[in-house]
Amino acid sequence: MANPVPSPEDMLTCPFICPQTEAGTDNKQVYLQAGHRRKGENPYASPYVPGLIKPPEKKIYPPNAPPQYLPQPTDSTSGDFLGMGPIGPWAPGHVNWTPQAGMTGVRPVVDKYSITHYSTGEWRRHNLYMLTPKATDKAKALDASIKNDLKNAFDSLDKKQSDTTDTLKSRVKDMAYWKKQVEKALNAMKHEIKTLDADRAKLKSACRILMLPEAISRECLELRTHRYEPDLVRDDAEQELIKEVAIVGEIRRVFQETLAKVETQMAYNRAAKASIESDWSDKMTSLKVDSKNLHMTPASNLILHHPGSARWTENATTLEFWEHFCKESIRNCDEVRQKSADLRADLMTAIIKGSQDMKIQADRTNYALGETVAATEQLCAKLEETLKDNLQTIADVEKLIDHLNDSLREVNERDKLSGTRLQNRNYNRPNVENCRDKAQYALMGEAKFVKETVDSLNGKLREAEAVRAELMKYRGQLEREIACKRKSLNIDQDRLARVRAHLPSPEEFANA
Structure with missing residues (x-):
């Protein structure tokens, strides 16, 4: 595993003595966008301008002149001095002096060779002096020493490079593991978003289907208002229909609240998906970079010199923070996904339980209507039987009246008879014969x-x-x-039955 990269503040302190972070604080890195620079960075450009360097000019030496590193006939005795330009052997290639020049690494490099001590002629005479053999044994010893040092140096380099390669292998394995974990969390979140979207569509369809039972219940109540006066009662069927309308309203309220929660959770799911996708993209890029580095060798044709690459970048994070970020990224995604799954369970529970409650209430209403219809049918049959008895009684009473009239006519005939007898005896008997005898008393009593x-x-x-x-x-x-x-039977048994036959079932709500 690679060592954690120190921040710019850590470079100003000793990493083995001074603490890297304060107790109780999080080591959070702040990343800059492309084209931005931090405060304190060098805002000044180098004096070097492309095109400043001219092509080399070939020097002309006299014929039969010795090699260039030996004294030449054209050497001057006063020495040849070089001018100091923006690029020279004493400078790093550009002058980057800034008000922060007191910091190490920003002042132009000036060492003991920055001032010319000798001329080119003196240098050549010195070369002639040095080329004169004087230390052969020392040269042989130096040759053996250098070869030994080179062998040790290359052995150390090979060992160091092998250790670095092993570290890169371990890092690639870690990156592949976390990339797989992030990819698994990303796929789970994608599936969760798709499933939640499908359940949201079901909930919206259930809200639309919910309009049907409410319309049916209200229409049933409206139809029952067409009953005649004696049957306009608040019976059990009426109570259950009113309760059915209330239950539909409560279920709609629950559906709307759940739908609002689903919309909010969908926004959280998309945000978590975007975050985990960004993490997955970063890990894919890093994995490709480390895999490419792992397969590079000194014989690779893609390697170049990169001056200044052996330094900690400003946006580098620590390994502990990287591992913490990987775990937290996956954990946050899993938490959002779990909340979404719980909400989906609540959503389906609301749909299923709501549809079941409506079905139970519909059964209660149908049962109450059935009881009302049965009682009304029994009452109607009893009324018809009573009407039949009443008609028979009316017929009997009419016969009795006819018999009474006949009897009155007979009595009237008897009344005429007794009256005629009395009339004859009262006014047709002469003198003393008109006496109150027993016959007269009998006729008077009869009359x-x-x-x-x-x-x-x-x-x-x-x-x-x-x-x-x-x-x-x-x-x-x-x-x-x-x-x-x-009329009541026609409404409750026929018209309400046809209307309530269209009530949706729980399966239609669940599969909406």
Whole structure:
């Protein structure tokens, strides 16, 4: 594993003595966007301008001149001095002096060779002096020493490079593992978003389907208002229909609240998906970079010199923070996904339980309507039977009235007979013969009894006619009541049944 990269503040302190972070604080890195620079960075450009360097000029030496590193006939005795430009052997290639020149690494490099001590002629004479053999044994010893040092140096380099390669292999394995974990979390989140979107569509369809049972319940209540006056009662069926409308309203409220929660959770899911996708993209890029570095060798044709690359970058993070970020990224994604799964369970529970409650309430309403219809049918049958009995009673009373009239006619004949007898005896017997004999008393008693009988029969006749009038009135009431009950049966048994046959089932809500 690679060592954690120190921040710019850490470079100003000793990493082995001074603490890297304060206790109780998080080591968070702040990344800059492309084209931005931090405060304190060098804002000044180098004096070097492309095109400043001129092509080399070939020097001309006299014929039969010695090699260039040996004294030449054209050497001057006063020495040749080089001018100091923006690029020279004493400078790093550009002058980058800034007000922060007191910091190490920003002042132009100036060492003991920055001032010319010798001329080129003196240098060549020195070369001639040095080329004169003087230390052969020292040269052989130096050759052996250098070869030994080179062997040790290359052995150390090979060992160091092998260790670095092993570290890169370990790093690639770690990156591949975390990339796989992030990819697994990303796929799970994608599937969760797709599933939640499907469940949201089901909930919206359930909200639309919910309009049907509410319309059916309200239409049933409206139809029941068309019953006739005696049957306009707040019976159990009416109560259950009102409760059905209330339950539909409560279910709609729950559906709307759940839909609002789903919309909010969908926004969280998309944000978590974008975050985990960004992490996955970063890990893919890093994995490709480390895999490419792992397969590079000194014989690779893609390697170049990169001056200044052996330094910690400003946006580098520590290994501990990297591992913490990987775990937290996946954990945050899993937490959002778990909340979404719980909400989906609540959503389906609301749909299923709501549809089941509506089905139970519909069964209760149908049961109450069935009981009302059964009671109304029984009452209607009883009323029809009572009407039939009433009609039979009316017929019997009418026969009785006819019999009373016949009896009155017979009594009237007897009354005529007794009256005629008395008339004949009262006005046709002469003088003393018109006496109050027993026959006269008998005729008088008969006349009185006939009169009383006529009065009694007339009273009976009036009573019979009054009873017949009451029976006729009762007959009209029974007929109106039967018509009312048949109207109620037509509404509750026929029209409500056809309307309530379209009530949606729980399966239609679940598969909406």
